[in-house]
Amino acid sequence: MAAANRDAFWAPSSKVNPDLARERESATFDVRELTHIIDGSPDRTKRRKELENLLYSEPVFRDVGRLSMERDEIYEQGVLKSIKLFEWSRKYKWDDDDFELASRLANHDISMSLQHAMFIPAIERLASDTQKAKWLPRALHYEMIGTYAQTELGHGTNLMELETTATFDPERNEFIMNSPTVTSMKWWPGALGKSSNTAIVLAQLIVKGKNHGLHPFLVPLRSMEDHTPLPGISVGDIGPKMALNCIDNGFLIMKNVRIPRENMFMKNAEVTRDGRFISRGVDKANYATMVLVRVKITRWAFESLSDGATTAVRYSVVRRQSSLKPGERELQVLDYQSQQYKVLPALAASYAFLMTNRSLHRLYDSVHADIMAGNTKLLAELHCQSSALKAYMSEVVVQLLELCRQACGGHGYLASSGIGLLCASSAPLVTVEGENSVLYQQAARYLMKQVAKAVVGDPVASGFQYLLTQSSSDRPDIRIQNLADCGNLDTLLQVYQRMAFSVVTGAARKLQMAIESGVEQHVAWNNNMVSLIQAARFYALHGIAKEAGYFLATPTLTPDQFELVRAAELQAMAKVRHDAVPLVDAFDLHDICLHSALGCYDGNVYERLYALAQTSSLNKTQVHPAYYKHIRGLVKDGQKQLRQQSKL
Numbered sequence: 001m002a003a004a005n006r007d008a009f010w011a012p013s014s015k016v017n018p019d020l021a022r023e024r025e026s027a028t029f030d031v032r033e034l035t036h037i038i039d040g041s042p043d044r045t046k047r048r049k050e051l052e053n054l055l056y057s058e059p060v061f062r063d064v065g066r067l068s069m070e071r072d073e074i075y076e077q078g079v080l081k082s083i084k085l086f087e088w089s090r091k092y093k094w095d096d097d098d099f100e101l102a103s104r105l106a107n108h109d110i111s112m113s114l115q116h117a118m119f120i121p122a123i124e125r126l127a128s129d130t131q132k133a134k135w136l137p138r139a140l141h142y143e144m145i146g147t148y149a150q151t152e153l154g155h156g157t158n159l160m161e162l163e164t165t166a167t168f169d170p171e172r173n174e175f176i177m178n179s180p181t182v183t184s185m186k187w188w189p190g191a192l193g194k195s196s197n198t199a200i201v202l203a204q205l206i207v208k209g210k211n212h213g214l215h216p217f218l219v220p221l222r223s224m225e226d227h228t229p230l231p232g233i234s235v236g237d238i239g240p241k242m243a244l245n246c247i248d249n250g251f252l253i254m255k256n257v258r259i260p261r262e263n264m265f266m267k268n269a270e271v272t273r274d275g276r277f278i279s280r281g282v283d284k285a286n287y288a289t290m291v292l293v294r295v296k297i298t299r300w301a302f303e304s305l306s307d308g309a310t311t312a313v314r315y316s317v318v319r320r321q322s323s324l325k326p327g328e329r330e331l332q333v334l335d336y337q338s339q340q341y342k343v344l345p346a347l348a349a350s351y352a353f354l355m356t357n358r359s360l361h362r363l364y365d366s367v368h369a370d371i372m373a374g375n376t377k378l379l380a381e382l383h384c385q386s387s388a389l390k391a392y393m394s395e396v397v398v399q400l401l402e403l404c405r406q407a408c409g410g411h412g413y414l415a416s417s418g419i420g421l422l423c424a425s426s427a428p429l430v431t432v433e434g435e436n437s438v439l440y441q442q443a444a445r446y447l448m449k450q451v452a453k454a455v456v457g458d459p460v461a462s463g464f465q466y467l468l469t470q471s472s473s474d475r476p477d478i479r480i481q482n483l484a485d486c487g488n489l490d491t492l493l494q495v496y497q498r499m500a501f502s503v504v505t506g507a508a509r510k511l512q513m514a515i516e517s518g519v520e521q522h523v524a525w526n527n528n529m530v531s532l533i534q535a536a537r538f539y540a541l542h543g544i545a546k547e548a549g550y551f552l553a554t555p556t557l558t559p560d561q562f563e564l565v566r567a568a569e570l571q572a573m574a575k576v577r578h579d580a581v582p583l584v585d586a587f588d589l590h591d592i593c594l595h596s597a598l599g600c601y602d603g604n605v606y607e608r609l610y611a612l613a614q615t616s617s618l619n620k621t622q623v624h625p626a627y628y629k630h631i632r633g634l635v636k637d638g639q640k641q642l643r644q645q646s647k648l
C-alpha cells in the first residue's frame, strides 16, 4: 500500500461507529484509570505512549503491506525492525522493560528477537564474571548477534539425549564441537538461519572420554567481516512456518569446529587447563534461561489474548445480524448469549492472565536474585509454577483465540482481520520452551512430592497449603446456597482448593497403589499420566463450568450447587457484556499494534475491509495475467464448442 494510503489507513477517523460510541458512553468505570492499572502505573502508560510515538512514526512499523508479502520481504522487514529497536535501545539506554514493551508494540515481528529474549539473558545467567565482562558488551552493542541453540532435529524435549558433543582437547586447550548424526543437527533456534553470527550451543561435555552431561558453549558461526559461515559450520533457514515467518529459525551442523576452552560457560561448571571437570551450584542452574522464557510466555499469553478479545468484542458490537423477533432491528451479535459465551471468556482470562503473569514475575525476580546469590532453595517451586502456568496459559490462549476467530464469522477468516495471524503466531506457545504435556508433568512431579510431605504432616511449599487445610477433618462445608455466594471470591477459592485437593491426592493415591502393586515407578507414572497432568492444570466460574467433571466427580460441589455456579456464570456474562467495550478499550491497543480491520478503535469495519482488499496483490491489474495465459483460452474454446453444437 502506497505511503499516503497507508497513513490514511491508520489515521484514527473522527467518524466512530455509532454502536461502538454508544457502548463507550455507557461505561460504568473510568477506562483511563483501568489502563494505568493494566500498564502498571500512569508513568508506564506515559512511557508506552512515548514508545508508540517513536515506533509508529517509522514507516517500517506502520506497514499495512505485511498481509501480502513474500517471505524474504517479511524476513527483511523483521530484520529492519530488529535493528531499529536495537539502535533505539542503545541510544536511549532502554532497560529490559522498555525493550519488552517496544517488542510488544512491534507485535514481536522481530527477526532477531532471541538477542534480548534468550542470548543476552543466557550470558547474564550462565557466564562467569570474567566471561560476562568480555561477552556482554559485544552482545549489548550488537557486534555479537546471537541465538540459543539447544533443540536438535531428533530431540527437543529430552535434553538428556541431545547428541551434539563438545570434546576437550588438552593439547590445544580447545573444545571440538561436533554434530555426530543427522538427528544431532541443531534445528529450530530463532535467528539461527541467516541473522546470527554467534550461538549458545548446548552440548554433551566430553573430557578424557567421560560424558559430564549438557553444558552451554559460545560458538562463533559466521565471520564478523562478511557473515560467511566459519570453517566446519553449515547453517541455514529451516523453511516457512505457519506464522512468525519474520524469524529465520535455522539448522546448524558442526564438523570439528574448534573453540577456546574459555568458551564453555563457566558459572556453574568448568574444565581446568589440565582437563579436570569442576561442577559448581545445582546442575539445573544451566536450565535458568528456560525458566525465564516460560515466565515471558505467560506475558505473551496475556498480550495475545487481549489482542484477540479486543478485536472480537469491538466487532461483535459493530456487527448486526438477524433479529430475535421478525421485523425488529437486527441485533448486535454480542447480545446473543452464545456469542458472549464465545468471546467473554477471552476477555475475562486476559485480565486473569495479566495478574497471574505479574505474580509469577515477582516470584521469578525474587528467586532469581536468590540464585544469583547462591541460594537455590526456591528453584524447584519456581520451576513447578513456571512450568504449570506456561503450559496452562498457553493452552487456554490457543483455545480462546480460536473461539474469538470463530465469533467473527467469515471476516474472521480474512488475513485483514488480524485474528487468524494471531491464532497462528500464538499456536507455538504450547510447544516452545517445553512442550506442555512435558511441563505439566514437571509440575505434577513437584505436586506429588508436596502430597508426600502433607501426608506425614511435614511443612509444604507456600503455594500448596491447601493440601493441609483441605485434608483436615474439620474443614468447613462449601457455602454455595444462592447466586450471591457464587460471586464470593473466598468461596470460589475454597471450591478450587477443595477440587484440587481431591484431584491431586487422587492422582497420588493411584500412583502409589500402582507402585505398591509391584508396577515399576516409570510405568506407573505413564499409566497415570492423564490424571497427573490434570492435577497440574486449573480460573473462576467459567473454569468450574468448563471442567464440570472434576467438580462433580470429587466431593466438591453437589449437582444443585453446580447448577447455581452455571447460572451465576451466565449472569456474570450479562453483566460483563455491558462493559465489554470499555474493558477492551482499557487495554488501550493502538490500531497499528492490533493490526485488525475488525478491531480498529473507530469501528469502521466495512470501510477498512474494503480498503485492505485493495492491497491484495491480485488487484494490481483489473484483468489478471492468468486470464490471458489460461482463462481466455478456456472461454474461447467454450464459445467455439457452443457454436458447433448450435449448428447440429
Ligand SMILES: CCCCCCCCCCCCCC(=O)SCCNC(=O)CCNC(=O)[C@H](O)C(C)(C)COP(=O)(O)OP(=O)(O)OC[C@H]1O[C@@H](n2cnc3c(N)ncnc32)[C@H](O)[C@@H]1OP(=O)(O)O
Pocket: 108, 148, 150, 151, 156, 157, 158, 159, 160, 190, 244, 284, 287, 288, 290, 291, 293, 300, 304, 379, 380, 383, 425, 426, 428, 431, 432, 433, 434, 435, 438, 442, 445
Ligand atoms: C504471540 C506472541 C509470540 C511471541 C514470539 C514467539 C517466539 C517463540 C520462541 C520463543 C523461544 C523458544 C526457545 C526454545 O524453545 S528453547 C528450547 C526449550 N526446550 C525445552 O524447554 C526443553 C524441555 N525439556 C526440559 O526442560 C527437560 O528435558 C525436562 C524438564 C523435561 C526433563 O529434565 P531432565 O531431563 O533433567 O530430567 P528430570 O525431569 O528428571 O529433571 C531432573 C530434576 O531437575 C529439575 N528440573 C528440570 N528442569 C528444571 C528447570 N528448568 N529448573 C529447575 N529445575 C529443573 C526437575 O524438577 C527434577 O528435579 P527433582 O524432581 O529431581 O528434584
Ligand SMILES: Cc1cc2nc3c(=O)[nH]c(=O)nc-3n(C[C@H](O)[C@H](O)[C@H](O)COP(=O)(O)OP(=O)(O)OC[C@H]3O[C@@H](n4cnc5c(N)ncnc54)[C@H](O)[C@@H]3O)c2cc1C
Pocket: 114, 148, 149, 150, 151, 154, 155, 156, 157, 158, 187, 188, 189, 190, 244, 249, 428, 431, 432, 433, 434, 435, 437, 438
Ligand atoms: C516457533 C518455534 C521457535 C523455537 N525456538 C527455539 C529456539 O530458539 N531454541 C531452541 O533450542 N529450540 C527452539 N524451538 C524448539 C522447541 O523448543 C521444541 O520444539 C520443543 O522443545 C518441543 O520439542 P520437539 O519439537 O522435539 O518435540 P518432541 O520433544 O519430539 O515431542 C513431540 C511430542 O511428543 C509428546 N511428548 C514428548 N515427550 C513427552 C513426554 N515426556 N511425555 C508426554 N508426551 C511427550 C508431546 O505431545 C510432544 O508434542 C522452537 C520451536 C518453535 C515451534
